Amino acid sequence: ADDLVRAVDRLMRQGDDARRLHVRANADTPEDAARARRMGAQGIGLCRTEHMFLGDRRQLVERLILAETTEERDGALDALLPHQRADFNGIFSSMDGLPVTVRLLDPPLHEFLPDITELSVRVAVAEARGESDANDTRMLEAVQRLHEQNPMLGLRGVRLGLAVPGLFTMQVRAIAQAAAERIREGGRPHPEIMIPLVGTVQELEIIREDALRVLREVGEENGVELDFPVGTMIELPRAALTAGQIAESAEFFSFGTNDLTQTAWGFSRDDVEASFFSAYLEKGVFGVSPFESLDVDGVGRLVRIAVEEGRAARPEMQFGVCGEHGGDPTSVHFFHETGLDYVSCSPFRVPVARLEAGRAAARTGN
Ligand code: PEP
Ligand code: MG
Numbered sequence: 001a002d003d004l005v006r007a008v009d010r011l012m013r014q015g016d017d018a019r020r021l022h023v024r025a026n027a028d029t030p031e032d033a034a035r036a037r038r039m040g041a042q043g044i045g046l047c048r049t050e051h052m053f054l055g056d057r058r059q060l061v062e063r064l065i066l067a068e069t070t071e072e073r074d075g076a077l078d079a080l081l082p083h084q085r086a087d088f089n090g091i092f093s094s095m096d097g098l099p100v101t102v103r104l105l106d107p108p109l110h111e112f113l114p115d116i117t118e119l120s121v122r123v124a125v126a127e128a129r130g131e132s133d134a135n136d137t138r139m140l141e142a143v144q145r146l147h148e149q150n151p152m153l154g155l156r157g158v159r160l161g162l163a164v165p166g167l168f169t170m171q172v173r174a175i176a177q178a179a180a181e182r183i184r185e186g187g188r189p190h191p192e193i194m195i196p197l198v199g200t201v202q203e204l205e206i207i208r209e210d211a212l213r214v215l216r217e218v219g220e221e222n223g224v225e226l227d228f229p230v231g232t233m234i235e236l237p238r239a240a241l242t243a244g245q246i247a248e249s250a251e252f253f254s255f256g257t258n259d260l261t262q263t264a265w266g267f268s269r270d271d272v273e274a275s276f277f278s279a280y281l282e283k284g285v286f287g288v289s290p291f292e293s294l295d296v297d298g299v300g301r302l303v304r305i306a307v308e309e310g311r312a313a314r315p316e317m318q319f320g321v322c323g324e325h326g327g328d329p330t331s332v333h334f335f336h337e338t339g340l341d342y343v344s345c346s347p348f349r350v351p352v353a354r355l356e357a358g359r360a361a362a363r364t365g366n
Contacts, residue, residue: 012040012351015358020366021335022342023353024099026322028052033094036347040354043099043190044091045254045344046322049171050107052087053080061112064164065142066135077170084174085181092182092189099190101254101322101344102175103233104168104207105160106196108151113143152268157197157233161207168195172211176218176226183224193230194254199238201245208249231318234306235259243306247313254344255303257323257331261290264299291324294331300338307338320344329356336360 024045025036033044053061060080067073091100123140126132148154161168175191182189193211198204208230219226232249234240235256243253262269269291277289286295294300303321310317320342325331327345332353335343337360345353 012354015355016040017358018361019336019354019357020361021332021340021353021357023350023357024101024320024322024342024344025347025350026326026344027347028091030090030094032347033091033100036350037094037098039347039350041098041347041350042342043101044095045101045320045326045342046194047091047100047102049084049087049103049105050111052084053105053112057083058112062139064167065109065112065146066138073166077166081170081174081177084171085178088175088178088191089181092178092191093187095190096182097188097190099192101192101194101231101252101320102171103194103196104158104171106157108148108154108156109146109160110148110151113146114139116140116143116147119143152262152270158195158203158207159197161195162203168207169210169214172214173218175228176215177222179226179228180218180222180224184222191228192252193228194252195230195232196256197235197259198232198246199236200242201249204232204246204249229318233259233322234303235263235323237264237302240302240306242309244309244313247310247317250310250314250317252318252320253306253310255306255319255321255323255340257294257299257303257321257325258291260302260323261295261299264302265290265295267291293328294325294334296334300334303335304338307340318342327353332356333360333363337364 022042024043025041026046027033027036027044028048028051036044057080060076064073064076067076119136119140123136126136155163172193175193179189179191195204195207211230215226215228229251231252231254232246233256234243234253239246258269280286290299307319319340321335321340322344326343327349329352332343333356336357343353
């Protein structure tokens with residue numbers, strides 16, 4: 001058994017020596033980050049921040065959504081800030097010395113709102129009894145105002161950052177303050193700030209300018225240099241097709257191949273498996289779901305275009321992928337051949353991605 005363990009360790013080491021692709025993990029808690037590190041991850045390629053707004057924090061988010069004045073809104077954001085700072089401090093500690101790509105808030109707003117039917121019934125029943133609750137009524141108005149037919153194509157990602165003043169600023173401030181705290185304690189935090197769902201360089205420019213200002217301010221307040229990269233996800237076809245322009249305002253690109261697959265095909269990633277995918281697989285439209293293994297001809301071509309345009313505009317640009325495909329063996333070969341710098345996948349898929357990246361390099365001789 002010892003021989004076998006040594007042989008496996010040797011194999012992993014040889015793969016690591018051979019590969020050019022770095023392998024990071026998708027993780028958003030200190031525990032997941034530590035697990036990812038044990039699996040050999042060389043950083044976090046996607047720290048989703050949405051779970052940080054659920055559970056106990058939901059009330060604060062509701063306060064933010066219901067805010068009617070600037071003071072109320074700023075109060076809610078001020079209350080969220082220390083929680084976010086603690087979240088990032090924990091993750092930067094677990095990943096000390098390694099890059100952590102923090103993605104600013106992405107999910108559709110409705111995920112934070114109470115269920116519209118349940119709330120309508122509650123308000124109607126209370127009204128009928130002559131016991132209406134002012135908070136419930138206000139919440140129902142907000143839920144109705146924010147209701148969307150297609151939330152995945154709606155108010156999420158960078159659009160949230162532009163529509164809710166101060167939200168992304170608060171997140172960047174929390175990242176900057178946590179990093180400053182780590183530096184003062186002798187740590188080596190390497191956050192990278194990532195903007196989701198960008199479709200045009202203008203969206204990115206507005207958020208990026210604000211982020212750079214906050215990094216500068218918090219750096220000065222703490223007497224430390226906070227020179228962290230600000231970049232974008234490429235997860236909409238328009239972003240891939242205008243990557244040359246977007247590269248002017250991004251220090252890195254990370255391909256969100258889940259959304260890129262959804263938007264390139266026009267398939268709802270939340271619904272397809274249950275609706276027509278089994279028929280497609282049965283009839284051989286494709287052999288494997290494009291959400292599982294990258295569709296090289298379509299989505300892959302968008303990735304190639306974005307890499308070419310991005311590199312032409314900014315030769316030092318870093319390229320990664322953080323969609324599910326980052327841990328899919330076949331897709332890893334494609335990302336190697338396309339010249340990405342890293343793939344990022346769930347912690348448990350990190351060893352597979354390391355081996356496949358090694359095999360891809362051995363096979364192509366680079
Ligand atoms: C993606 O779209 O590929 C991605 C990584 O982001 P999310 O899955 O959180 O939308
Ligand atoms: Mg996405």
